[in-house]
Amino acid sequence: MALVASQVGSLIFPRVVAQHEAFSGPTIRDLSEALKGIGVEGIPHYLELGDEDLSTSASFVHDDESGDPLGDYQFPVIDFSLLQTDRRKLVRQLGDAARSWGSCQIVNHGISAESMQRLIAESCRYFELPAERKQQTKSFVGDNTTCKLSSLYWAESWMIHGPGYRADLDAKVHSAWPEGNDSFRNMTAQYFQNLQLLTKQLFELYAEDLGVEADFYSKHVDSSELTIRWNYYPACPNPSTILGAKSHTDVNMFTILLQDQVGGLQVEKDGRWFDVKPTEGSLVVNISDGFHVWTNGIYKTVLHRVLVNRTRPRISLAGLWNPDDTLDYTAPDELVDMNHPRLYKPLKAGEYKQTMVQTRSMADISMGQVEHSRLLRGTEQLSRWKVHS
Ligand SMILES: O=C(O)CCC(=O)C(=O)O
Numbered sequence: 001m002a003l004v005a006s007q008v009g010s011l012i013f014p015r016v017v018a019q020h021e022a023f024s025g026p027t028i029r030d031l032s033e034a035l036k037g038i039g040v041e042g043i044p045h046y047l048e049l050g051d052e053d054l055s056t057s058a059s060f061v062h063d064d065e066s067g068d069p070l071g072d073y074q075f076p077v078i079d080f081s082l083l084q085t086d087r088r089k090l091v092r093q094l095g096d097a098a099r100s101w102g103s104c105q106i107v108n109h110g111i112s113a114e115s116m117q118r119l120i121a122e123s124c125r126y127f128e129l130p131a132e133r134k135q136q137t138k139s140f141v142g143d144n145t146t147c148k149l150s151s152l153y154w155a156e157s158w159m160i161h162g163p164g165y166r167a168d169l170d171a172k173v174h175s176a177w178p179e180g181n182d183s184f185r186n187m188t189a190q191y192f193q194n195l196q197l198l199t200k201q202l203f204e205l206y207a208e209d210l211g212v213e214a215d216f217y218s219k220h221v222d223s224s225e226l227t228i229r230w231n232y233y234p235a236c237p238n239p240s241t242i243l244g245a246k247s248h249t250d251v252n253m254f255t256i257l258l259q260d261q262v263g264g265l266q267v268e269k270d271g272r273w274f275d276v277k278p279t280e281g282s283l284v285v286n287i288s289d290g291f292h293v294w295t296n297g298i299y300k301t302v303l304h305r306v307l308v309n310r311t312r313p314r315i316s317l318a319g320l321w322n323p324d325d326t327l328d329y330t331a332p333d334e335l336v337d338m339n340h341p342r343l344y345k346p347l348k349a350g351e352y353k354q355t356m357v358q359t360r361s362m363a364d365i366s367m368g369q370v371e372h373s374r375l376l377r378g379t380e381q382l383s384r385w386k387v388h389s
């Protein structure tokens with residue numbers, strides 16, 4: 001029996017009545033049971049894992065109580081307060097993490113843990129609104145509208161675009177949540193500003209690590225667009241067969257991610273998956289496709305995915321940086337030598353973004369999973385701009 005989109009949508013996003021911190025109780029019908037109810041056996045293939053192999057999960061690494069150092073496989077948690085005490089050490093740690101993981105967690109970065117917790121708690125209140133209310137928010141994706149979504153599966157999301165974020169925020173939030181949203185809007189606006197400062201600092205530190213002009217990257221922050229995407233992953237009855245987000249790289253330049261304490265984010269390294277275990281007050285810094293190209297491939301674009309769980313909803317706020325479309329991701333000459341020949345042909349940020357938006361919109365529920373996965377990986381898609389491809 002063919003499955004109608006709206007039917008599937010309501011099944012994959014059953015209403016979750018949840019207290020974020022203490023979700024309990026069997027409020028979700030089992031997905032396959034629900035599907036059987038409308039005459040469908042099993043799970044629609046586009047929701048299956050395809051070539052995603054959860055058995056490669058290396059989460060055991062973090063459960064190991066023995067305290068053994070994990071060497072190259074210890075996911076980096078970097079103390080940003082080294083900025084005041086040992087800048088060179090901070091630069092080295094950030095650079096090492098960007099080269100080997102394309103990702104790290106930073107703590108003591110100047111944005112208070114308390115303000116981030118409050119922002120998460122307020123964001124949860126938004127997602128706990130009835131679906132009809134949330135659907136009034138322009139850019140909201142979830143419930144009945146999600147079935148063709150290319151990358152995020154068991155998730156609801158919506159986003160706010162900078163630089164005119166204040167007006168965008170007021171209009172969008174107000175339409176869904178006219179009462180009680182003032183503090184949410186103020187907190188979010190403050191968070192935009194904090195991320196801007198932090199990103200400038202990070203880009204200066206990365207420039208130092210790479211040995212390029214101090215403001216080579218940071219001077220573009222003011223003319224870049226920061227989008228915040230809220231991702232909400234309801235508790236899922238089939239967490240072993242469904243992902244919150246399939247493995248993907250981010251197509252933008254650079255991402256700073258705020259996650260709650262539930263866990264589920266994983267990053268790939270050397271063909272294995274590692275949990276990014278939430279650390280109180282931390283932010284996850286992810287190198288995206290754009291920054292990877294802009295560093296001549298010296299920094300890795302990180303492949304990541306999100307697992308869901310049976311009992312607790314999870315929330316994350318992805319701070320996605322996109323430079324002006326005219327920005328050329330061509331890496332500076334300092335990063336090109338005999339050992340590092342130029343990897344990519346000239347590539348404008350806008351051209352890459354547009355190509356990838358088109359590519360991803362081709363991702364369709366009728367598509368095989370392996371093909372689908374390729375569309376989500378900058379590591380594969382960038383090959384068409386490789387100098388010797
Ligand atoms: O929820 C997460 O931790 C990751 C979200 C993500 O990868 C994204 O929004 O691009």
Ligand SMILES: [Fe+2]
Nearest residue numbers: 248249250304
């Ligand atoms: Fe992502």
